[in-house]
Amino acid sequence: MKRRVVVTGLGAVTPVGNTVEEFWSSVREGKVGIGPITKFDTSEYKVKLAAEVKGFSAKERMDFKAAKRMEPFAQYAVAAAKEAFEDAKIDMSQENPYRAGVIVGSGIGSLQAVETNYEKILQKGPSRVNPLMVPLMISNMAAGNVSIAYGLKGKSLNVVTACATGTHSIGEAYRSIQTGDADVMLAGGTESCICPIGVAGFAALTALSGSKDPERCSIPFDKDRDGFVMGEGAGVVILEDLEHAKARGAHILAEVVGYGATSDAYHITSPAEDGMGAATAMKWAVEESGAAMEDIMYINAHGTSTHHNDLFETRAIKLAFGEHAKEMKINSTKSMIGHLLGAAGAVEFITCVKEMEESFVHVTRGLEHPDEELDLDYVQGHGVEMDLEYALSNSLGFGGHNASILIKKYAE
Secondary structure, three states, X not given: OOOOEEEEEEEEEEOOEOOHHHHHHHHHHOOOOOEEOOXXXXXXXXXXXXXOOOOOOHHHOOOHHHHOOOOHHHHHHHHHHHHHHHHHOOOHHHOOHHHEEEEEEOOOOOHHHHHHHHHHHHHHOHHHOOOOHXXXXXXXXXXXXXXXXXXXXXXXXXXXXHXXXXXXXXXXXXXXXXXXXXXXXXEEXXXXXXXXXXXXXXXXXXXXXXXXXXXXXXXXXXXXXXXXXEEOEEEEEEEEEHHHHHHOOOOOOEEEXXXXXXXXXXXXXXXXXXXXXXXXXXXXXXXXXXXXXXXXXXXEOOOOOOHHHHHHHHHHHHHHHHHHHHHOEEEOXXXXXXXXXXXXXXXXXXXXXXXXXXXXXXXXXOOOOEOOOOOOEOOOOOOEEOOOOEEEEEEEEOOOEEEEEEEEOOOO
C-alpha cells in the first residue's frame, strides 16, 4: 500500500521576501518585486527589468566558509532549506540519515561562474581559471550542498526540466516517500541567472518582456503580454511519510495527494497548441487523489505572460476540466515575482500551501485586459477569500516537460 505524504516545513528566498513569511505577506498584498536590473549594465540590452532577490546575506543564513564555495543559486537553496528545516522542527540526531534525502533542482546552475572564468581565459590565460569553477557551476550542487549542510544521506538528486524543475522535484520526492525509498525528503528548486548571458540568451529567444514598466511587464493572461520577466530565488519544502510525521508530533501543513508528469514531444520551446500534454498531467494528478475533477476549484497556473504559454495552458485547463473550468479560480504568482525558472514550481507550491492555510487566493497582478480566448477566472483586480480543499499547481518547461501537483487540506 502506498504511504501518505505530508508537508511539514517551508522555506523560500524570493524577489518579494527572503523568508516564507515575508514572501507570503507581499503576495497577499499584491506587491510586485520587479525593477531595473542592478546586477550588470543593461545599456546595450533591450530587456531592462528583472525580479531580483534583494538584501540577501549568505553569511547570516549559513556557514560563511561554506557559502564562499557556493554560487548564489546554491546559497539560496541552502538558506531556504534551513528555513524549511527549522519550520518542520526536525532533529537529525533522532533520524536515520539514510532515510532522509534531497531532490532540489536547478534549471541552469551558474552561468555567472562560466562568464567570470571565460573572461579570465581571455585576459590571463587558462591557467588562471578558478580551481573550483566546475563545482561552483554545475546544477547538482544545490542538492549536494543541502545534503552536506544538514547531513542528509539518503537519495540525493538534481532534476533539470527547465521551468518545470521545482514541481518535478517535489513530485519525485513525493513518489520516493510514497513507495518507501525515504521517510523525509527536502524538495524544491533554485535559480539565479540574471546575468549578461542569461538575459541575452532568453531575449534572443524573444521570450522576455521588453516592457519598461514594472507594473505592466509580467502580466499573465493579459492581451498586451509580451514575454516573461526573469526572476531568481529558491523554494524548498519538507515532505514526510504521514506516520513518521505523526510519531514525532510534527505540525502538518498540507497533504500531497497527486502528481502527474507528461511530455508534449512537440517543440523545444513551445507548449503543444492543443494543450493535451498539460491536460493529461492535470488529469493524472487529480485521478491519483481519488477526487472528482469538479472537486478542484483552484489552479496556480504556470502563467508565464508569454503569448503561447498563457493561451495553450488555458486550452489545457479547458481540455482537462471541461465546462467546470469556468467555475475555477486560476492565478499566476509570476505576475508579482517574475519567472523563477527552476525555482518557480517550488515557490508556487509554497504559495498553494499558504493560500490553503489562510483561505485566500491571491490576485493576478497586472491583468487588465484579458485576451479574447482567455475567458476563465484569472483572479483579476483583487484576491479572494476562499476555502480551499484542494490546490493544483502547474509547471510547463522548455522541451515539453509538463508537471502538475495536487495538495489537499490535511485531515486524519
